Amino acid sequence: MSVGPTSRRAFVRGMGLLGAAATGIPALPVFAQDKDDYRALVCVILTGGLDNFDCVIPADDQGYRAWASHRVSLLEQYERAGHPTRRRDMLVALPGKSAGGHALAPELAPLAELYAQGRLAMVANVGPLVAPTTRRALEADQSLAPARLASHSDQTAIWSTLDYEGANVGWGGQLLDHLETTSPFSSMSFNGVEAFGQGRRSDQVAISSGNLGKIPGLSARSQWQMTRRNELLIEHLSSKGVKYTDMFTRDVARQQALALRQADFIRDVLRNNPASDAVRIEGNNLSYKLANVAAMVAARGAHKARRQLFVVAMNGFDNHRNEAEVLPRLQMQLADALARFDQVLASRGEADLVTTFTLSEFGRTLSANATGTDHGWGGHHFVMGGAVDGGRVVGELTPPTTDHDQAWARRGGLIPTLAIEQYGAALGAWFGVSRSDMTQVFPNLGRFDTGLVEIFKR
């Protein structure tokens, strides 16, 4: 959603009329005073399956050579493409013992810097699990393998909802269900309807794209010249007094009336918002979405949500071919947008209030195709924010071979060592969800050791 000038003259610009008077939702943001009890989780969905092996790379001599041996033709493509950024001397080392001599691809350098500053942690090898398992255990007992691995839609669903494709309620939204959510802005997606952010009670404000338009004729001028026509139009937009006879129309009427009020509020929040302007990087789509998040964080005094969950997303990670052409550019956008977002939050004194984390349906295979990689299972994830105990790898990075305990039979993809439940519960605990509520969000949590995933400062 852009706050720039609309491309169509058909839009009528002006101040919101459906604001305070009509709805009870305040029309203008009041920037927060009380910073003590606000927290936001920002979920960055990397759609398509992030190639963990092309982000986190062993930098020691032996490890690098082993890694490269699985990716010969892909590395050749990096050379041919004229940006040989996977050469060992180009990689950006991650300091500290827990990184075990691993480095990040140079396009992710801004994240390496955040890591070095202790503002970013990496959670290694997370994915869906029935129970903790290893290669050998899987060979003995196939029921330890979750169903429908490597299927985009199902794994996206499992990461978001812990259920198969078609499930519409996510663990993000359910975390909110267990917290005080009086604001209609508690859950917001800037990627359309996202199951992850939809709770059973917490309804998601789903924004897709485009400017939030205005009903023609409801302009600032008409606000002080309230005509009979506009009064009736406002009544109409909330379907006032109409008793619909069927469920479709009732649902639509409710959603539409709410959406128009929400749009009015959001439009005001996003207009000339200094936080949002500062986050935007020209041409970087993810930064636009994070800019919207920053604006909503800044407006917390107005919408009064004490806990907020945001979903943003970035596409294009499913590179079965041409990975060297596509992935580095995406990595740059991801790292630039995250770093800028963190920088702006820090400058506004909001860094401690916001935790940003990644989610992707699977990692990818260690062994490459000709110029790409295939669907794997476990993957590495980033968690960023002032509250994060950063500069660490949480969990274990495994050797770049296809025969260790956590190497999946499918071409050295990773068998997760940490379950989505462990990752989610760590984030949920920071969000303020109690241990007992957590087991309702993550019914299988008891099968895993949550003590293994400490992401935040104590």
Place this chain on the structure above:
Amino acid sequence: MAVRSCLCRVLGWCAGLFVALASGAAEEISEDDAARFLLQASFGPHQESILEVQRRGYVGWLNHQMALPLSSVAERVEKSYAANGDSNGEKPLIGLFWEQALHGDDQLRQRLRFALSQIVVASLEDPATRRAMLAYLDYVDMLGEEALGNYCTLIRRVTFQPTMALYLTYYENQKADEDRGIVPDENYAREIMQLFTIGLEHLALDGTPTGEPTYDQNDVSGLASVFTGLALPGENFRNGRATVKVIRGDLVGYPQYHEPGEKRFLGTVVGPGRDAIESVNAALDHLLAHPNVAPFVSKQLIQKLVTSNPSPAYIERVARAFNAGEFRAPGDVLFGKGQRCDMQATTAAILLDPEARQRPGKDDQLTGKVREPLIRVIHLMRAFGSQQDLTVDGVVPYANYLNSSHDPWAFQSPFTSPTVFNFYRPSYAKPGSEVESMGAVAPETQLMTVSHLAVQTTWMASCVVSAGCEDGGLFNPALAPFIEAADRPGALVDMLDLYLTANTLMPKTKRRITTALWSINVPYDLRREEKLEKRLSTAVTMVVTAPEFMVQR
């Protein structure tokens, strides 16, 4: 060629007339019912099409539509490329979609083509398909041909076509090679089963799931190895695309890359010793013979055209027509060629079914559907659309205006579903909604974001009257009859109610709109025209923002 297509039209018309007479078209169709039929079977009614349905009858209208020839998008878009000195790009196709939807005669075929593009999805969002536009045009023409042809033929044709192979990544897919760590890509094997043919669970003929899964991972792996060794003819297999001059035409088999051994899936064994083409054909024979295909496809087509929650009996009636390949309509009119998966039989069964034709009764909560954003825009524009002949040469009109990412059109631009799972899933119900609490679904509400509801609705409200629906002014709404009616607000609201909702606005809604129009005073002076326009714009704004317009019942 021209003579033949002309003859077809005449014959089609004669057949239509004959049928209308034979079926005693004396059956009076009210204009409400005609409009309602056209909301389902076309991209929306206007004055003339309502009269046409009343004249021909439903059966006659269907027969007439089914006899109209396909207008090939490939031919037309290639002319546009030539005129533009362009060789690629999706804009002319998207532009042509709008041109045909707004001004084309073959409305039934187009509406079905759009439905099929949302079931057998290959999206232009993927650079791989976008870069091979010529193949993509052929894919769209296949959807168009088989929209009134045969669904199973469509699946076969699409499978051997580069667009789907690129989109679902079986182009240059190789047999397993343990030494080099290669396993066949499973993408198409999974999606052709889950989305195009049988779905996840066994179904009764009436669409009721038995709870038993249709396939498991072994079936996926088995079928995946069938789809190996396929690419366009070229000097070699693996880097074939570099040597293929034009990405178009049918895939061929490369024996050395096709899995030679047994390929087991869904209780059958393909091979060994067959080449890639034979293997794929054998696998498709088996898959398309699955008893799930009829209820699985029938239900989705019903959902796209008529109602989100069809009764099991309705699904079964349509599935029987799908399986028999023929449908006998009242008046003993036969639709379909008698081959399984016949789309004419299926379509007639869907649209002529009592459940489609009867208006929902007072206590009927389940009949109806939410209109998807693109359909809402087209329904609106067609109601005001001036008659206009399709262009046959030169640059496709509309092409330069549409499909920019900040454009309200882009909420649901045709052929650009975000994934193979379409813009929305057939099983979606919004959590917390009344629909969900009834155990029902409203698939299109998956697109009802705040943006959709607020932006598109308000944009639509302004598009017809204030600026035309695009900046070039190419779409010229025929406003005169509406402006004229604006002098009598009740008459104007009645007109919009008929064209846009088939007369389903609630009395209270109509009264409120009418009152709002009366509140705009229309003097007999120089401002008269301006005030009438203001009435019209207010009326359109209020009708397209009415929940009754968002829902089609």
